[in-house]
Amino acid sequence: MNPLTFLNRTLAAAAVALTMTAADLSAQTTFSSTMSVDEGADADAGAITMSLDSCRAMAVANNKKLRISSEQVRAAGYQRKEAFAAYLPSLDFAGGYMYNQKKISIFDSDQLLPVKSFDLQSQSYQFNLVKNPITGEVIKGPDGTPIPSDVALIPKEAMEFDTHNVFFGAVTLTQPIFMGGKILAMNKLTEYAEEAQKALRDNTAQDVVYAVDAAYWQVVSLRAKQKLAVSYVALLDTLRHDVGCMLEQGVATKADLLSVEVKLNEANVDLTRVNNGVVLSRMALAQLCGLPVNTPIEPADSEPGLSADNLAPVATDYNMADVYARRNDLRALGYAVKAGDQQSKVALSSMLPNLALIGAYEFSNPNMFNGFKKRFAGQFSVGAMLTIPIWHWGGNYNKYRAAKSQALVRRLQLEDAREMVDLQVKQSAFRAREALKTRIMTESNIAKADENLRQARLAFREGMMTPEQVMEAQTAWLKAGSENVDAAIDVMLCDTYLSKVLGTLNY
Incomplete structure (x- = not known):
């Protein structure tokens, strides 16, 4: 690839990296319910337990885009080595070889040369000329030219x-002095x-690490929701049994x-969807790790993150100069700016003198160095x-x-990218803080939902609540548990994305 062409690709790739958001990466872990529960059950057999770090390492080692970048x-x-060779x-x-149809002839006919x-x-050499024997005058021809008495025949x-057959060649040595x-540029x-x-x-x-994190925590999230769905089905099944007994005793209606x-x-349908989601999320995680999509991966983390009480608070202020220095996409743009300056110097060189030393050895067959001979002979020559x-x-x-204008455009693009990074950091930090607040509230709701369900079941047994009221409590319990799982996953992903935005994400 030409280094000048590379600049435009660098700018395009860095711009794409800057505009990538958490939603874009999370989209890789969006699933649909198209598989059956039986397939999900088969995937559990012989599952491979992998930690988040193992998934990251495997994805970095096997990712095709990363290998292309390498x-x-x-x-x-x-x-770079090619450019150094120009010194x-x-x-x-x-x-080469050339075949000629005709021979070269200096004369068109035999030549008679006077002697x-x-x-x-x-006391000098004089032409031998024909003279009149009587008068001794030189006899001239019709054109007025003296007639020689003796001639040499050529x-x-x-x-x-x-x-007809000409072979030629040259060995040339060129040393640039000033171009x-x-x-240098x-x-x-x-x-x-x-x-x-x-x-x-x-x-x-x-980007690969963040995508793996999103897929990994998606599996953990669905696993947790799967447990909730199973518990919810068990609660409803128990309630159905109790209502059936009450119906036999005449204290409940068939409608109940x-x-x-x-x-x-409905709960069984939701459980089926969750089971399918687990299978599909495993496929997505296996694909990111470079494994066959049917590889059953079981996350080592059974719970989606730490308790909110153990989570560190999110900072409200950051040293943006350090952030700019750590961001790889900004570094790429910075190097593109520097390369643009050198590109303008390359353009300037076209208006400056160029000086080079040249040495050569030329040879040919036939040659004319010592008469015409049909053999190889040559000579050295040196010049500047x-x-x-x-x-x-x-x-x-x-x-x-034009090159100077392009360099200025790249500087402006870098400044615009820094402003975008500043916005990313602020938005990501705000979202992380809000996710932490939401996690705290959902954990509080969990305790209240558990107590509400316990009270509802006790009241139902005492005949103080209807089955509909108990189901409402069960639904609230399921919703609180599901929201708590989502909040926990959101905290983990927001923390990872914030690390990515700050340039501190390990990979």
């Missing part, structure tokens, strides 16, 4: 060269890209018995190449200005 970190590391000299080889002889009188074939700062850019990818990988790990039986049937941009109609300058 590979992206590895790829970013390779890109070092590059060695290249280029070679000279040494003249003692003039046949046309002597100056023909066989170039306008592009190499690309090295820093790829370094920031690798660090940003690591931050995104860590952020993905936190039917109303209890209708309530009992300087490129100075002069005029490109503002193209390079506008490219630089």
Whole structure:
């Protein structure tokens, strides 16, 4: 992946991470009632007991998205090494073969060249020319050129060269000296890209941990509600038996018995739904842990969290500078900002001179280094190449200005993300405090519902309450228990999500 292209992906991934909420992650543990009770019963056989930490570790080890992020970190590391290689000299080889239809001939026909002889009188070489034997004048041809008396014959074939098959090649060594700062900027850019990818990988790990926590506590919650549903069915079954006895004794009506039986049937339907929910929630947890979906997982926690009296209070104020430093998504955006600055330097380098040293060894067959010979021969050459941009109609300058604008956009995105994180922290802390308050109230309601049910059963036995009033007390008891379970789970998930928002979630 090109390091410049990576910046846009980093920004997109970090933005998605910032907008992820607890509701988004909790949606992974939303279930529907599509399985039968028999399937739920079969899932209990040979269940594997796993703690929350075990589920987290297994999910982090097997999660496909996390493995993809790890590979992206590895790829970013390779890109960083690729950018560093630009500092070092590059060695290249280029070679080729060419077939030519014709030979090369310097002359189009045989050549007759005049020759000279040494003249003692003039003490120099003079052309041998045809002279009139009487007058001694040089005889000239029709074109006015003197006619030589002696010539040297150069046949046309002597100056023909066989170039039908030509082999050539070169080994080139290039050492960059100054490339306008592009190499240094690309090295820093790829370094920031690798660090940003690591931050995104860590952020993905936190998302996985939170999703596992939500699925794990969902199973615990449904297990607790399953026990409540079983107890509720048992209470109604006992009430049906008592009302049946009263009907035989004539102190109850058939309508009383039917109303209890209708309530009992509804409770059995609810129990079936809870059983199905347990099976489906186990599937979701197994999938997050990287196990086959039919693996029966039994949470090691039988109760959904600690008592409200043992829970630590939620802080009302946080050091946001520390939060910003711990948030992996903000770190990724911070590295993207730094990479954007380097990207503008890369654009600036296109307007600066480039200087490089070049050394080469070229060879060919045939060669002309010592006459025409059909064999390999070559030579060394050393030089320098300087490129100075002069005029490109503002193209390079506008490219630089666009890169500067993009860098400013990333800074603004980082500032906006910090404001969003500030809002997340405040909302998460508020929700955690409210969840704790709700847990305290539901625990108080549990004690009152238990006492209300006990009093109702005693009054029913004494004939002071009707079956409908007893069922109302039982329904209130079930509702109080269910709300207490939901409040306990909400406390656990709010605490985990708050840790995630604060950047302190261990993974």
